[in-house]
Each structure stands twice: as structure tokens, then as C-alpha cells.
Amino acid sequence: MLRHFLYLTNSRLVSMVTRGKHIAMRREFAASSAGAAQFDQHLASLAGAPVYLFTDLAEEDFRLDTVPHVGARDREAIMGRKLVQMFRNTPFRHAVVQGREAEGRRDDRVFYTAITNPEVLRPWLEAIERRHAPLAGIYSAAVFSSVMLDELDLLFPHTLLVTFTPGGAMRQTYFRNREIKFSRLTPIDPEEGQSLGTLISEETTRTWQYLDSLRHFAEEDRLEVCVMLHPTDRAVVQPALRDFAQIQHHILDIEQVAAKLGLRPAPLGSTCEEIFVHLFLLRPGQNHFASPEMRRFDTLRRAKAGILSFAGAAVLASLGWGAWNLQQALQKSDVDQRVAQQIQTLNGEYDAITRSLPSFGVGGSTMRDAVSFYNASIRGFPQVTDFAVALSGVLARHPGVRLAQLAWIATDDANATPVLRKVASSEGMPVTATGTPVAPVKAADAAAQGTFSSGRYEVAVIEGTVRVPINDFRGALDAVGRLASDLSAMPGTSAAIVESPLDLRTSAQIHGRHEGAEPDTMEPRFVLRVIRDHRAET
Amino acid sequence: MTPAFTREGWKVLRGAWIGLAGAIVAAILIVSGSHWYGVKERRDSAEAGRRLQEARAKVEGARRERDNLNESADVFRMLVDRGLLQREQRLDLVEMVNGLRSRYQLFGLDYEIAPQRPLPLPGGRVFPSIDVLASRVKLHAKALHEGDILGFMDELSKQRQGFHPVDECTMRRIAGAGDGRLQAHVEADCTLEWITLKDKGANRAG
Secondary structure, X not given: OEEEEEEEOOOEEEEEEEEOOEEEEEEEEEOOHHHHHHHHHHHHOXXXXXXXEEEOOOOEEEEEEEEOOOOHHHHHHHHHHHHHHHOOOOOOEEEEEEXXXXXXXXXXXXXXXXXXXXXXXXXXXXXXXXXXXXXXXXXXXXXXXXXXXXXXXXXXXXXXXXXXXXXXXXXEEEEEOOEEEEEEEEEOOOOOOOOHHHHHHHHHHHHHHHHHHOOOOOOOOOEEEEEEEOHHHHHHHHHHOOOOOOEEEEEEEHHHHHHHHOOOXXXXXXXXXXXXXXXXXXXXXXXXXXXXOOOHHHHHHHHHHHHHHHHHHHHHHHHHHHHHHHHHHHHHHXXXXXXXXXXXXXXXXXHHHHHHOOOOOOOHHHHHHHHHHHHHHHOOOOOHHHHHHHHHHHHOOOOOEEEEEEEEEEEOOOOOOOOOOOOOOOOOOXXXXXXXXXXXXXXXXXXXXXXXXXXXXXXXXXXXXXXXXOOOHHHHHHHHHHHHHHHHOOOOEEEEEEEOOOOOOOOOEEEEOOOOOOOOEEOOEEEEEEEEEHHHHO | OOHHHOHHHHHHHHHHHHHHHHHHXXXXXXXXXXXXXXXXHHHHHHHHHHHHHHHHHHHHHHHHHHHHHHHHHHHHHHHHHOOOOOOOOHHHHHHHHHHHHHHOOOOEEEEEEOOOEEOOOHHHOOOOOEEEEEEEEEEEEEEOOHHHHHHHHHHHHOOOOOEOOEEEEEEEXXXXXXXXXXXXXXXXXXXXXXXXXXXXXXXXXX
16 A cells, blocks of 8 residues: 655655555655645655655644643643644644643643644645645654654653754654653754764753753753764764763664664665654554644545445455355255266166066066965965864874764954854763853854955864763763864864763753663764964964 | 535545445345355255155165065966966856866755955955955865865865865765765865956056
């Protein structure tokens, strides 16, 4: 960023253009109408660069005063009135509050300064105004020089800073405890035979006397005179400077000062305007003399810069947000592409699987349902012939038993019992019993309703007779009991006697008839219920 | 009054204000555009994820079906061979029963084939792709020996064509059949279901 610094003395105006922290261009203009015209042209070439005007003029006046310690607004009003009273004929005035008195009412200590002859500034300010150059401020070099004490660590109770201005003048500024109290500008106009060193020594001694007359010093106080010089001048100045008990001289080598402040290249002479510019770049100061009206173009410049910065920030922020969003979206897009490839691969795999499926001219679901139905309902469905073969195997071990009837059903109801029509007869038996059967006959409900069972159970009712010696009912009961027991030994099978050869229950009625000659044997009737559970079987 | 809001200030700052307005509009467009694009990409991504899940599920289903069908293929081939998926060929059944009667020398054979009906399955089970149909067949047979009847029933249920599971059967000796004449000694009443399947898809196609 370009900045335009002006250093105005009574005889000339120095223009310094900085870029960043470096002085990029320097020009000097004579304090004349011709110089002002040249400056006007020069200013045209620097349109837009903010202007910082330092004044180092003989017409600057400095005064100390105290005001009652009041609120900020009232204090401003008081200081404003004081400034008008003190410097009635100039708009270039400034006040600095420096703290409070240590004693009494503890009033505020105020330092006033003004450029008592505004005409000195007029041609330059007119050019600035005419060119709409943004004037950032008008600064008193003397007041601003307090910054130099801080930066150069000149921490003395009483300091007299001696600097040289372009155009041959010497500025002496007195600081007590680093607060400016007084400043004066003296032309360097040595008398015949008087060297620069002698001149400085005499002038600083004169200043000490003046300050002492104003009771700035106690008896033991010493004024530290800091003279900023180029090495070329130092050789001629230093020998002339005599230290006393009240005055101690310090030479500030301007090249060393420049090096300490980071100013490159160092100034070529003892004038310190470039040092001030660099100090200002390091520690910008507040405007001293320029009114808001004079600074309006700078205000507008800063407003414009602020608006454009905000606009730029808005665009940058949106671009940043957009880029982040776009990056996220692109990541998702990459993922989507991979997903699309995966989907394509999966679809290809699906097609390959579909093509490889066994086909019988029907859909896969038809095949699945048909097989499922077969496995669930037909594959394990029992067959009556299997049951009859197993039954025959058992009956073979019971030669006295004669099968009269077999009723068989395949069902899912363990309680279902096939209906039996009585075939065998107990007629001719010497002893018979009448009563209700042990297990009432129950029709197969599911079969009656037409539902096709899975055939978990085979239920059979077996009617038969057992040949035993006449009246050997015990033997008949045992034979039927053994038969039931042998049937129950088949896997998953249990057999129960529904009607025994002789019903011995107390609820039954027994009839006996013995007459005449009886045959050798008898064949009492019995009924068994056999149930075979195929799940228990497995 | 701050210089920014004077006539002169407006003149100086007009470009900056226009620039700011343009920047704000551009920022809004950039933000809203990128937001819209981001939302679209997120939506597309979610959609792609959903399609990927669907594709995976589809392939997984196909693999399962392939495995199931490979396991079932032999069974299904047998079912097809036995005509389970064909229409009832009632004439074939009549001829088969007559043939078996002759082979097992049954003294008498009465049978009824009921009209075909959808076969109710336990628990009301239905299959999405097939209809289970059945015709109830009732047989009354008389034979010299129970072995003939059992042989007849066994061969009937093991026929290579169709499925005829016997779910009820009663065999009894015939009273008074022991006078030495050649006559039936045993009779049987049996009931079986003649089961066929119908492809619902073929039904729809037809």
C-alpha cells in the first residue's frame, strides 16, 4: 500500500512515498509558489494515496496548563474553549491530557499546541484539497517525537531531544518523564567562527536556562541532551559539546537509530524526517491538527476500503464455503461413481445368477412352492401298507391272535380315531361284559372337513380275537396285553386296549353262562387303538 | 454527519456500494448454488446407497434362490416327471385302476372320483405361485386275501404318474366267508387324494 508522507518546514516540503515499510520515493519542494505548483503536479501522480502531513514549523506554539478534573465530555469542552482562547487565529490546534497534578485539587495537566500562522500550511492544503487527496492527518513532529523516546529507550527524567529539520533548523523538544513540555525551533545560522557543535551547545544551554527559569528542574536534576546526528556531522559536533553537572550530552547516531528501527537505507544526512516517517509506520499516531472536514476524503477512502474489504470478504467467504461444499459434493460424487460401478457389477452378477438358474419352464417361485409342498405334505406321508406290514410282523409273534378288522387313518390330530364297524362276535363266550368303551371313538375332524393333513400321526383301530383255552380269560387278557406291549415297542408307537377280552371294570356288567359241554377253546374279542407319531419316531 | 452519507460521499463511494451489492449478490448465488449442488449430491448419494442396498438384496435373493433351486431341482424334476404340474388325466387313472384290479385279482372294485377342488392344507397354508388341487377318490375293494388289497393300495400310491396319498383305509374280514368256495374273504374301504398342482403364473398367462 502506498502512503504519502509530507514533512513541512518553514523553508521546504519533503514528500516521501512509502510502499510497505520502505520509503520508495522522495522529493523536496521549496516553500514558495513555484514549489507549491510542483507539489500540485506531484500530488496528481499519487492520486488515492493517503497523505500524512508532519509539521516542523517555527510557528508552532506550545503551552502547559491545568484544568479541573471533570468528566471526559466536559473536559473536551473546557480544552476546546482554552484552545480557542489561546490560539484564536488558527484552526490548527491540539490539546493533550498528560495526567493529573500530584497535589492540590489534582487538576488535569494539559499540553496545548497550535500552528499559530495557518498561512504556512495554506498552499499545501489547497493543493491537497484540490486534488481530492485523502488527508489522513496533520501531525506535530515535536509532539510525535515522544514516540522516539520510547523506541530508542531514552528513559531519562529530563530529556532534551535535538533533531534537525530539512531546510536548516534545529528542533529542541523537552520531555519530563517522557511527557512533552516544551519545544522550540532554531534556525541553524552560525555566526562567523561559530561551529555547528558550538551552536548546538549554546542553544541547548540557553534552553536549559529557560526551562530552569520555569522551575522544571530541582537542584540535583540533570538535563540529558540527546542529539541525533549523521556520522559525518558527529565528528564536528561532538568535540564542541561540553557536559556539566546539569547537562549531559548524548549523540544519537542516525545510522544506528535507523538500524534499530529497521529503516533501510539509513538517511544520508542529519535531518530526521525519514526517521519520523519510519516511526509512524511502526507506531501510527493520532491526528493533531486536521479537522474532520479536511480529512473527509480520507474518511471516504477508508469507508471505501472498508466496503470493498467487506465485499471481498463476503465473496471470499462464500467462495470458501462454496469450495468446501463443492469438495464435499465431489467426494460424494466420487463415492456415487464407485456405488454406480458396484451396482453395475451387482446387476451383472444378478443376471449371471439368473441365467444359471435351473429352469423347467416355470418360474423359480413355482419350483420352490412345488418342492416345498412336496416336502411338507407328500414326502413323509405315511402309507397304510407300511403300517400293515409292521403290524403283520408283530402279529406273527402272536399266533393265537386273529385280526378281524383294521381301520387306519393318517392325521395331524393325535386324538382322532377311525370309526370301526364291529365285525368279530363274542357270541358263544361263557362270560361276557357290557359297558362303555375305554376310549370313545372320535371321527377324524380334519378329514371330515376335507383338510389334507401332513400325516404326522397314523391312528389305527384293530379289532381281533385271541384263541385261548375255554374260560382262560386271564390268559386272553395277558395275550392281548402282550400284543399291545409288542405294538408299543415299535418306534413312535403306542397301543392301548379299547375293548379287552373281558371288561373287568367295576362300571361294566358281567354275564356268565356255563351249561352243557363246553368246547376246548374260546376266542374272545378285543379292540386296540394304535397311534404312531412320526416326529417321535425320528 | 459522516462524509459517507453526503452527496459527495455517495459520489465517491457509489462504485464501492455497487461493488458491495454485487459481491453480496454473488455471495448469495455462490452459497445458494453450492448449497443446492451439495443437497442434490447428498440426495443422489442417498439414492445411490439405497439402489446399492437393493441391488445387494436382489443378488443375495438370487443366490439364495439359486442355492434353493439347485437343492430342489432334483426333487422338482421328479415332480415334473410324475406329472404333478399337469392337469388331471382322469382316463389314465381309470385305466390304471382297472389294470391294477386285474393284476391283483380283486373280486370287486368300486370307486368314486369326486370333482376336483382346491385342497385345504393344515393351518390354511397357501402358496404364492401354485394352487394345490385334489380329487378325493373312494375305493371299495374285495379280495381273496388281504395281501392283494395291500398290494393294490401300495402300487396305487407308488404309481409313477401322479400322487395318490391314502389317508383313510379300513380292511375287514368278510363274515361267513369260510365255507370253502372261492370268494372274497377281505374287503377294504379306502380314501385317497389325487393331488395335482397348478402354476398360478401359467394361470395368469392363460
